Amino acid sequence: MTSPTRSSDDGGPSGDGACGYRPDWASLRRHRIPEWFRDAKLGIWSHWGPQSVAMSGDWYARHLYGPFEGTEGFEQKRSRRQTALHRERYGHPSQFGHKDLCRLWRAEKFDPEALMDRFRRAGARYFVSMAAHCDNFDLWDSAHQPWNAVNIGPRTDIVARWAAAARSAGLPFGVSMHAGSWTWRWLDAAFAADTEGPLAGVPYDGHLTADDGAGTWWEGLDPRELYGRPRSHGEPPDADFVDNFYARLRDVVDRYGPQLVYLDDARMPFDDGSVCPASPPSPRGLEFLAHYYDTVPESAVSIKTIPAEDRQAVLLDVERGQLGDTDPEPWQYDTSVGDWYYRTGEPYKTAGEIVHLLVDTVSKNGCLLLNVPQLPDGTIDDETAAVLDGLGVWLSACGEAIYGTRPWTVHxxxxxxxxxxxxxxxxxxxxxxxxxxxxxxxxxxxxxxxxxxxxxxxxxxxxxxxxxxxxxxxxxxxxxxxxxxxxxxxxxxxxxxxxxxxxxxxxxxxxx
Missing domain, CATH: 2.60.40.1180 (Golgi alpha-mannosidase II)
Structure with missing residues (x-):
């Protein structure tokens, strides 16, 4: 099922292809990062979805399966913690895996209008909704992924509701799409098995098929559409997986007309330089950029590694990192109040720390995208609320020195x-x-x-x-x-x- 492209008078895309971008960097370099982004300086971002259920932090859909041959050194501590929690609370991942968390995510207290009002009062000048994280679960009425928030869990279109709330509050709206290269690397863990203990060798639930769903809550769904096909660590993604990702990406931008698309990759997903390039590297990313910029004027797509000559074709995003000096081109610094996904007991940044990060970023020609982790029910906790309120108080007094400004001769x-x-x-x-x-x-x-x-x-x-x-x-x-x-x-x-x-x-x- 697809939705018609919206016209400009109802907040959606209004482009008609007049710019005529071609799917190559030479053509895409004509694009310019929009002035609204350069003026905004502060955005709020929502990392929220099935992985919020355990309230155990980021990467849960991967680490619930436990360390395996592909688990890197920096993951080990988090993986052991989340694996132990999952087995104690939910059981062995051969029986209860990521797919089952999707049903437990209910979002029963989700009030996007009230949250957007709080974000606006905190000083946000744009808002970014999660579209799909590396767990491969779509937060909208997805035409190409049946594992989505309308079919399972909340039974509502989360992206559509965020988009309406943001536009009602006068904020430019964006989406972040992490499914893709990271999903292929992340969810290979679902095809592993314990190497020791009483269930050694019993395959995790990534090996289940649609036929295995008979008589279960997920009857009629195919786990392969959530996890991808069975694979070993290090296998390159296949063409069907790449095509599905870009079909979903195009679906979400055509439905909701976001003015910012955040892609969690070093380069365009599955292309040369991506965290998980296809073999051969896929040109689908350039096709997407040409379509998106023709469809949604005054927009930007962010990735993590960009040659100097492409710095207006795509927006540089620096994750949890700061630049040492003023950058001649606009850029975005993204970070979170705490962990990316809500974690009980996680120490948070203070409002003062966030002010310092914002000031340093803006002085160097950047904008700060600040993630606000939500509880599974859609609310934020009191500590997060206090951080946002403190940030808002400071910006109400000093915002004129932030919004709409440009770097001085020295930062x-x-x-x-x-x-x-x-x-x-x-x-x-x-x-x-x-x-x-x-x-x-x-x-x-x-x-x-x-x-x-x-x-x-x-x-x-x-x-x-x-x-x-x-x-x-x-x-x-x-x-x-x-x-x-x-x-x-x-x-x-x-x-x-x-x-x-x-x-x-x-x-x-x-x-x-």
Whole structure:
């Protein structure tokens, strides 16, 4: 079943192919990252689905099967933890596997309108819904995957409801599609078996077929459509699997017209450089890009590794990583409040940490996509709510220095910096000498990453005798009604601050 492409007056795609993109990089390089994205700066992302049921964190659909020959070193600790939990709570994966979690996910308290209102008040300027994670379960009324949220579990179209809520709140809407290369690598674990113990050699439920479903809750469904065909670790994906992924990807963009598509891959899925290239590499990704950009104007597709010449054809996404300096092209930094999927007891980032990450990212020409893990029923916990509220309070006072701004001549100064061109995110111990910058026309915003104990902000980059000539007409402290005294010396702009900071996190000086 397919749905007709929407017209522009009801929020869906409005393109008619006028741009005429061809499925090759030379043609696709004519595309430009839209200005709405560059202005937005902060998006909220929902990682939510059957893997939320166990409340045990990310990668659950893979690790419930336990470590096997394909389990890499970095997975071992998480895999042992999730395997033990699954067997204690649900039983052996030969009888109760990922397919059975899909039925337990109910989303019974899902209220996308209320959540979107909270996200908007937290400062989000775009929203991204999960379409399908690496567990291969589609969260919409999928035409090409019967294992979906309308047929099983919630019995509702999650993507459609998120899309309606986002557009009603005035937020650009996006989807993330992780099924594909990662699914092929991930769910090979479902075809393994215990190597020791009382059930050694008993195949896990990936080996079940549609015929095995007679008399079960999943009668009429085929586990092979969820797990893929039986395979060994390292086998390249076959053409049918690749074609199914791209049919589903096209289905979700044609139905809902998202303005951002997040692909969880190094390059276009199954192409050369993908985390799981087909043999030979598949050109289907370029075909998708040409179709999508012709269908949905002012849109972007993000992937993880992009040559310089393709940086407008696709958007660079840096997962849980920070760039060391300003990038000449727009980019996106994605991270989460906690684990990607909800995990009981998971330590969360504080609102202050997220503010610092946002400021550092925006100063370097990036946008922050922040994941908010939901409980299985669709709600968020009180700690997440408090983080979002704290972020919203700061942005209500200092948002003018974030939204719609562009990088200044230098992104910042001070001793605390991200090491290297790209680095894993970390909680940095900022000092009073650490400052980040953005600009809006002739206004420069200086973010004080820590409050100076002596009450003086010393900004070296704004000194009168430095390499960046700028003569301030006025200096104000956002969020404060108290006037500030300032003087421009040859070596620095020195600002005398009030006794207490006006916000709990980074403070912002508006220099006009």
């Amino acid at each position: 910042g100064e001070g001793p605390t910096r991200v090491e290297g061109a790209k680095a894993r995110e970390a909680t940095l111990a900022y000092t009073a000498r650490d400052i980040r910058f953005t600009r809006d026309g002739e206004t420069v915003y200086a973010f004080l990453m820590a409050w100076p104990e002596d009450g003086r902000a010393v900004i070296r980059s704004l000194g009168g005798g430095g390499p960046l000539p700028l003569r301030p007409r006025g200096v104000e402290l956002l969020g404060s009604t108290a006037p500030v005294r300032w003087e421009q010396r040859e070596d620095a702009l020195v600002v005398h601050l009030p006794k207490t900071p006006p916000t709990p996190y980074a403070q912002v000086l508006r220099v006009t």
